[in-house]
Amino acid sequence: MTTVLLLSGPNLNLLGEREPDIYGTATLEEHVEAARKEAERFGLELEHLQSNAEADLVDAVQRARGRCAAIIVNAAALTHYAWSLSDALGTFEGPVIELHLSNPNGREAWRHTSVVAPVADGLIAGLGGHGYVLAVGAVARLLEGK
Numbered sequence: 001m002t003t004v005l006l007l008s009g010p011n012l013n014l015l016g017e018r019e020p021d022i023y024g025t026a027t028l029e030e031h032v033e034a035a036r037k038e039a040e041r042f043g044l045e046l047e048h049l050q051s052n053a054e055a056d057l058v059d060a061v062q063r064a065r066g067r068c069a070a071i072i073v074n075a076a077a078l079t080h081y082a083w084s085l086s087d088a089l090g091t092f093e094g095p096v097i098e099l100h101l102s103n104p105n106g107r108e109a110w111r112h113t114s115v116v117a118p119v120a121d122g123l124i125a126g127l128g129g130h131g132y133v134l135a136v137g138a139v140a141r142l143l144e145g146k
Contacts, residue, residue, distance in 0.1 A: 002043070004139055005068045006035055006132075007057050008050035009076030015101075023101050026129045035072070035132040042140035044069075054082050061088035070139040072132075074099040079114050090119040095142040097135045100125040 008028060011018060016027035032048045039046040047068070049060045057078070064071060071092055078085055079098070089096050098116045103126030117123060122138055124131045 002069045002143065003045045003047055003067065004039055004136065005060065005064045005071045006032065006046055006048045007060060007071065007073040007075070008032075008048065009057060009074060009078045010052040012074060012076050013050050013052070024128050031129050031132045034129065035136050038133045038136040039140075042136065044136070044140060044143075046136070054078055054085055057082075058084050058088045061085070061092055065092055068094065069143055070095040070097070072097045072099055072135045072139060073116060073120075074101070075116055079104070079116050081115065083115055086115040086119055089116065092119075095121045095139055097121060097138050098123045098125075099131050099135045101128055101131060102126060 012028050015023055015031070016025055028050060036046045049056070051057055057075070061071065071089065071094065073089065073096065075082060075085060096119060098114065098120040104114065121142060124135050124138065127134060
């Protein structure tokens with residue numbers, strides 16, 4: 001089965017209780033389950049890792065090389081300064097989709113720069129939890145095109 005890696009960055013483990021006016025009331029587990037169901041619909045297997053540590057996400061990307069077909073990454077605040085994560089994603093051979101629950105460009109100025117964007121094939125942002133389902137669909141379509 002084709003595997004897609006879903007990475008979740010710092011503080012996403014607090015979804016459902018952290019700033020629900022921005023991030024909604026659904027938990028990370030609920031978002032991952034929705035993504036997993038969508039992946040199954042496309043015949044894909046979804047692996048998920050959440051970490052508050054940049055190094056863990058870098059290690060996960062390195063382990064995915066040659067093993068996973070695509071990566072969906074919600075790097076959270078790491079999006080804006082984690083160059084080591086950007087470098088790791090740049091070595092990944094398959095599609096990379098950057099994902100955000102909120103719209104970073106509609107928020108504070110420091111959120112407007114993404115170090116993930118230069119190595120991502122696409123961006124889904126500002127659509128709340130529905131973005132997880134859309135990201136899986138985007139990956140499935142990109143993989144079909146290869």
